Amino acid sequence: MTAKLMAEGQANSGGTRWFDLQDSISGTLRRVFLWLPPGEAPAAGWPSLTMTDGNAVIGTAVDIMRAQASYPTGSNLGWGVLIAVGYPTEDAYDPLQRSWDLGPPPGATYPPFWPSTPDVRTGGGGELARFILEDMREFLAGQVKLDPNHAGLFGHSFGGLFALWLLFTQPGAFSHWIAASPSITWEDSALLAHLKDFDPAGRQLSVHLSAGEWEGDLLAPFQREAEDAPQRLAEKAKTRTIAAAQDMAAHLASLPGVTARYETYVNETHMSVLPVAVNRALHCVLALR
Template structure:
């Protein structure tokens, strides 16, 4: 028997280093077969790419062949990951996805480097000035149909990017965003957010059912059950996301919002359903898009 590494069909990867310096990112890319639409392919860009890219590609390729039954058509998936085989790079994602102020925390493990946050502006600049132009050179994209997805710290980054560059993407999908982080500093970004006359943006906020006030059934017997419950009261993931959705919906800067609670999901298990929802938003067939806009008016 011959064993070969499995590769997701239609995908490539390449490393891209920021022109400002620093370690390269591992960019993962899926492009559909055939000619793009006249206006170009819609694009879904995800953070934590090593973890999210396989979910997104599998979701798309199993649904896009049947648009009349799924409401999903073809498009391009790109993901920002890191060199290596692990789903997460805790050290780098803390810096990339944790908004300012710049701060240092104790190492994740004894003898390790300090954990730094505050580099979201650098990652956002990399996306805007390097990654999106590079992708546009490789494949024809519809600049009116770009979507950004992030989960947890990635969801927090998505909110930061929306408030800083509201015209960069049409759809902003923030799953289980850590809004509580650093005393909910992101709310100051929300208040001082950039406003673009005539711009429209759709923000989808979500969380898992068991990110609220209750433990998942299997967690009740865990040794850390009491501590985990107390942590939930601090994080308030569901409540803070819902409050933001209600606060921003129909705001004077053209933001439409939707909040979704994923039944039966925890902070980590929600990743699959949340990525699937991002795919349905980013690659909705034209009729679905028109109906969504009509319902929002």
């Protein structure tokens, strides 16, 4: 079975195109954003970066690529294909579908985000993974020649959780893995059960983890006097975003075949970190040296 193309169009992002593909198994409609570099593809195909939360990141990624890859001696960034998986909406996120898609199985059910809306479900990561690795890749093969040995996956927050879960369960799916502010402790750190069985199996994998400075034990200066400061601090103690990412990077770096490092982005929160993390993701995959 193949994904069905339901609609296509042009995005306001420097030549970016989008395609609404219907999942060949579930019927879910997802929007795939695609940006192609100028010129002919290398003999092996273009290197590429695939990103989750496509609606929120594609514009930033394209602007970074256009500005920096044109001046490689000043940026060290080479050309590559940008692919972003999102949803047919004008908003930055589709919270309900995103929760399902980016949550590793088995997942759980939570109260609705808003009154009179469906319950929030997680655990659909396997569905999204199959869509990306089968439906989307089959469709993109008709659009551009990609190098299967030089392909990165970027995710932020839940997207970072999804990226790490896919790394542990299908390590050959990508060569470069970038998880920004990953929700490692989500659902009682269920991700760590997958880590126990992770085997690079002789592959050479690059992993980059990161978080913003204000995702640790301290609130950002503008949050410290807010009414919800105590609740935010309690949540930080539970999620441990920086510490969990640091521990994960240290563990992965100890495994044969895995190059892993952690980076803290100064003066950034969980939300403000996104443009910085997208920039780093491009450099992790497409740096010339």
